[in-house]
Amino acid sequence: MPAPLRPSALALAAFACLAAPAGAQNVSPPATERVERIEIIGISPLPGSGVARDRVPANVQTATDEDLRRSQSRNLADFLGTALPGVSANEIQGNPYQMDLNFRGFTASPLLGTPQGLSVYQDGVRVNEAFGDVVAWDLIPQAAIAQVTLLPGANPLFGLNTLGGALVLETKRGDTHPGTEASIEGGSFGRVEVEATHGRRLGDSGHLFLAADAMNEDGWRDHSPSRVRQFFAKAGATAGGLDWDLALTHADNTLIGNGLLPETLLAADREQIYTRPDRTSNKMTMLALNGKWDVSATQRIAATAYLRHADADTLNGDLNDDYDPPDVEETGVENRTSTRQRGSGLALQSTWALEKHRLSLGAAYDRARSRFRQTEAEGMLDATRAVVDAEEAEVDAWISGHTRSTSVWAADQIALAPTLQLTLSARWQNTQVKTVDRGRAELGLDTELDADARYRKLNPAAGLTWQASPALTVFGQLSQGTRAPSPIELGCSDPDNACVLPNALQSDPPLKQVVTRTAEAGVRGRSGGLRWNAALFASENRDDLLFISNGRAAGYFKNFGKTRRQGLELGASRSSGALSWQLAYNWLRATFESPACLVSEANSSAGTDPACPAEDEIAVRPGDRLPGLPAHQLKAALQWAPSQAWSLGAHWRALSSQTVRGNENGRHEAGDDYIGSGRLGGYALLDLTASWRVADGVEVFGRIANVFDREVASAGALGENAFDARGNLLAPDQWTNERFVGPGAPRAMWLGVRVDFDR
Template identity: 55%
Template sequence: MTTCSQLALAAAMMAGGSAEAQNAMPPQAAEAMLEPVEIIGTTLLPGIGLPREQIPANVQTMPAQSLREAGGVSLAESLQRRLPSINVNEMQGNPYQADLNYRGFSASPLLGTPQGLSVFLDGVRVNEPFGDVVNWDLIPRSAIASMTLVPGSNPLYGLNTLGGALALETKRGDTHPGGEFEVYGGSFGRRGGAIQHGGTRNEASWFLAAEGLKEDGWRDHSPTDVGQVFGKFGWTAGVTDLALTLTHARTDLVGNGVVPESLLRAEGREAVFTHPDQTRNRGTLLALSGSHWLNDSDQLSGTAYVRRTHTRTLNGDLEDDFEAGDDENGALNRTATRQNAAGVALQGSRIAGAHQFALGASHDRGRSNFRQTGQEGELDGSRGVQPTDDEEEVNELLGRTRTTSIYVTDSVALTPAVQMTGSLRYNHTRVISDDRLRPNAPGNLDGDFTYRKLNPALGFTWQMSPDLTGYGGFSQGNRAPSPIELGCADPENACSLPNAMAADPFLEQVVTRTFELGLRGRLSDDVRWNAGAFRSTNHDDILFVGTGGSLGYFTNFGKTRRDGIELGLDGETGSLDWQLHYNYLRAVFRSSACVLAENNSTAGRDGCGEDEILVSSGDRLPGLPAHSLKVALSWRATAALRVGADLVAYSRQYARGNENNAHRAGDEFGGRGRVPGYALFNMSADYRLGSGWMLFGRLDNVFDKRYSTGGVLAENSFVGPNSAFAADPDAWRSEQAVAPGAPRTAWIGLRYRWGS
């Protein structure tokens, strides 16, 4: 029996709850009775999976075509346009360095952002070992076959799955045969292209892809250069399947961050605060995965991988210790981080009557070599930093992480209509830090910490009728502190991430517990709907607390909570495909504490220190809008022409540094502490020219809306005439800095497909 047949028969057995009835007929007859069902993998390894209707959560999927139609420069931008409960903050100022927020949890490439989502490519976790960050620029977008967004603290997805997991599957030659080539160009010097080809011969298959993008950027001094290659080689013989995945990327990203609102008014939205702010990434992944059916009921699967990432940053900043009369007012901070990761995972799956079991184990290792230097300089007329002194080494750290996990899950049909799924996962993590700059010296960065946690999950689905299903469940996940967080956790020795670290206290691991319930169904064969609610509570949450300038430190902060409601409606009406999603999110602190926020107008009140604010239970977390609305339409006007449109709208959000939600503008403080809401309208079209040729185009932010995706309360030192540097720090002004969104952007391209 083929793997697809096994999946179909397994789905029928689990849906019907009667293995005996299915076994009483030939497999071919059982398969003939089945309607098409969408199978969702319940673990990261190749396995049997479950029909989507039997998953006790609001799982979202997106195939490659939907991802393409969503548009967007980066993967994060595309996902926010189509998936509910996602918003993006572009605090770094580059689309490939966006913070992706899902249900109030983040996956970000920026150190200092609390990470709460795990991201996987072909079953391999791509959160980096050093800070759990996600480098979106290293993910080969043209090679993605499908995407699954799993909500909640699902323990089967391992560490860092606090708010959800994003599982990306890549294309294979046996599922995506033929070739495709495209080139495109447009606004702000954007030009790019991609080529891919897949095929099979006997038991072997292959899929190869390469893509590149360059642009000058719409802001000053903000070019982008991205190059990616991908290869996947498969071998399938009967009940055995093997796949070897290879990815490599080289990118050069310049994102010059947030800008004080006064500079935007004076110089326009293209302005930058200081520059350069450059990140160069080199990443390689090699992964081998396989599965083998022992018989009609038992399957073995496994994955082994190695990853190499080399990141170099160059940041032009103000001199943190600048005083009136100093000659140097700027600094160039450089870092080099080499990260190596490797791991192996094994899993056994079994269908036994009304049960579907999986038992697995994994071991992952990460090794990070971090080196940082500083160089004093002077700010020029464009607010760029010109070096005046020699480089000095500031830190050199070796961080190692080791995680061993075992897990078990069982999905059982309690009745023909009720399905129960239970899971357990035990994680054992060790985090070791070695200070290479100050070995064996008092106060160095040496540390050795061990974290253990047993995480459960339990959920139910109830098919009340063929067109109505209810679901509900509980799940728990954990995240161990990363080497960067343990190396920057002392409020007396704040860090300039990722530029400085000091000997620090122990941090507790984050534990998240999630409750979720909802309904989903069909109004007709072509119209689907869903309505759900969730609550996720973080215990010992790890937050990065700013102390002024680029300085800050990591600390545990009691409890935080995310409550939300998700409503969705999608369908097909003749030649029109459409979807409508509304989401409400209430992300709040559930503990009280004094935290540093010197640029908040309420600093020094409520019994806190001079530069501190009192954050109380019920205050909203910054960077997260409460309301979001997403509408998408795709109209097949003719057999050759498709026209698409989408609307993304968000309510206002609080700026970082205004965690107490109490900042007010005044004589000494600028900005409201809030970033206004906004709505963006985008359009796309493609036209088939014939013989495999297609013309396509995209117009983003059609009405050229002026908006910002996030904000922070900061100090502005450029307050003189023509925004010149003020040599007297007493003249500097606290105000709100924002991450301006891209203006109207258009591009057009040509695509050719053959052999598909």
């Protein structure tokens, strides 16, 4: 069961100041002083350097803390998948904090083995973990988020992993978000969440912001409790042309994500799990210093420096693939991993706002050290399919990884005419990835994990924006981005020595870095209260890195060849009086563009194609679709506020069918020896929200998710099922090839109360 809710000593100390009166509050300007709001978009990683949205040559998306509040999403990943156009979520782990998020066919995921293609920045710091480029959504302090910006395309200014886009998060400050709030929320799945924030000015020039969040829930599936603790503090000051702040982010979380479920067990009970436990414990502390100095009326210097410590421990209770009585009687195996990461970095940028140029020059240095250790212990599966009576653990892998990355960049927005801007940018990246096999050196393991690889690349981009009229902007852009293999990928790239991610690693043939080229063109406009946009894009990956599965949770990383993503984005929104709405449609075609032989023993077509004659291989050809990506998405949102006291909202999303992993060739068919198809059906979900200000400063809010209680699945894979419908372990010769799916949560309801102490 989760630990009881209790604030940490650090949070108690920080919130002791809440009893003091807050500083000056925001005051709305007189009506005569109000002007049309110009939305400024940050176009580089460092905060404080941006341009007007109409001059960005891409279909950029933004959301504020008010948007997050109105949606009442469970966390940032849930909000992005529910509300942002073009973003879809694969709940492959069955935990709301462990979603795969897909945008334009590229993924940001907390799971090792998932090809990562989106970079995520928090106040100028890239938070993709160095060991696998993964993104741990539970480590992002949701109560502290002020603005979310999603910049699409292979934007070179955001460096590594920016293949499909960059997600930029800005956190709150005490001078921009003053006041004290506290809320408590509870409801379905035993969920209880407490949140508190406090912002204030300090004297004439200082500011302070604090946020704390604590969440416990039992989960809707069996044996799936989770616990999340987040704390954030930011303090800073402004003196003349200098503005600086120092931010502390801390999280200590335990997540249970029991993963996919085979068709046989799903039909008997959607709430059950396959094997257990599947526990991830994340602990992270990050200190980030940001500063901006207006040297003159035309020059600004910005700087970011950070230290980041992240520890991750996993415990996975799995079926023993070697089970074969009477030779091997142990039915289960405990796979444990321990990952310790230490990162630091510094970035500097100078921007000149001249008559016809907005020129930026920057440089950054990042380094990270990681230590990874994996152990394995055989045991027995009990009646709940948990591994018990495990033997003494044996070390399978023990490595140290070092990543160093140096980069310089330049960007210039040139005013060719008052309504025509040319944007040129480029970033040169030099990345070294080194692994040291400590297990081989100190324990005598039969591994060969020493590697030292260096990756260099100059990535350019060029774009045009034309304000054809005050209500219409036309834009286009060409860009290139790269991703260097991480230590986990270099350590797991030998097909003869498959890895059990995030488990045992073996010798590593060299891997190439992924290079992505993107072309995008579109229009956006406004007419009265109506805003609309349309865009076309095409991205091609060369030497794409894929995790090639052997069908039993093991596999290896491989440079595949070419993959392509192309699509269409349409959107419209309007706000008029009490009513506001948003509508978005996205079409995506994501395909393999090179032939390959992939291991998928549970695919009915395995071994039937002369191009890939091995009995466990399937032949993938150009034009076959990438798995896990729906071709069509339609999202609609409606908000109605008939008075200042009442607000009602609805979020509806519909996604088309998708190919499951293991059916990359699209030829799998259900039959006597194969249970389940190679696709997941499309689905539509409706969420409703409401808020009611019952008194001055007191608000009651609630959400109903999956209103019609649809039984859906957002992720799937082909695999081998070892259990019958009642969950009894079968003899190995009776194991069946089935489709495994990630079942979506049933209808759920939550109700909460928020108190604003300054009203």
